[in-house]
Amino acid sequence: MKKVFIYAIAILIVGFANAQEAATGGAKIKFEQTEFDFGDIQSGDKVEHTFKFKNTGDAPLVLSNVQTTCGCTAPNWSKEPIAPGASSEILIKFNSTGKKGKQHKVITVLSNDASSPSKVKILANVLPKESKVEKEVEGDDDGDSDSDGDDEEEDED
Numbered sequence: 001m002k003k004v005f006i007y008a009i010a011i012l013i014v015g016f017a018n019a020q021e022a023a024t025g026g027a028k029i030k031f032e033q034t035e036f037d038f039g040d041i042q043s044g045d046k047v048e049h050t051f052k053f054k055n056t057g058d059a060p061l062v063l064s065n066v067q068t069t070c071g072c073t074a075p076n077w078s079k080e081p082i083a084p085g086a087s088s089e090i091l092i093k094f095n096s097t098g099k100k101g102k103q104h105k106v107i108t109v110l111s112n113d114a115s116s117p118s119k120v121k122i123l124a125n126v127l128p129k130e131s132k133v134e135k136e137v138e139g140d141d142d143g144d145s146d147s148d149g150d151d152e153e154e155d156e157d
Helices: 002-023 132-140
Strands: 029-031 035-042 046-055 063-067 073-077 087-095 101-111 118-127
Touching: 029 118, 035 046, 046 118, 063 073, 073 101, 087 101, 087 118
Parallel strands: 035 118
Antiparallel strands: 029 046, 046 087, 063 101, 073 087, 101 118
């Protein structure tokens, strides 16, 4: 009877180990990059970046939602399942209107990956928008100013 009990326990342990191994399979999202920096942009600029990823798992990957931290950031992604080994992308659009200084936006990707949610981020340094006066002053120095102060044109007789 002891042997039967020991065999039963051994079978349960092996079965449990196999179930754990099977649970680690499934869909798996792997991003090419998890962070993108737009650098310096002007207030009011609308910029975008595409985050590319691959399903490195052995089951179709389904993105159920892509959440952003504010209305200034808008995601666009495929609602279709991504086959094992296939790649896809998430387009992120950032509108800097009303923003200033360093911006750090986290995008949360919800999927059927066992380690979901995944996170990617965008960074930007939003500079104040230049006024027309500032642009005209910068553009006024075109290098053809008259050095002797005589602005009259010479007439040919």
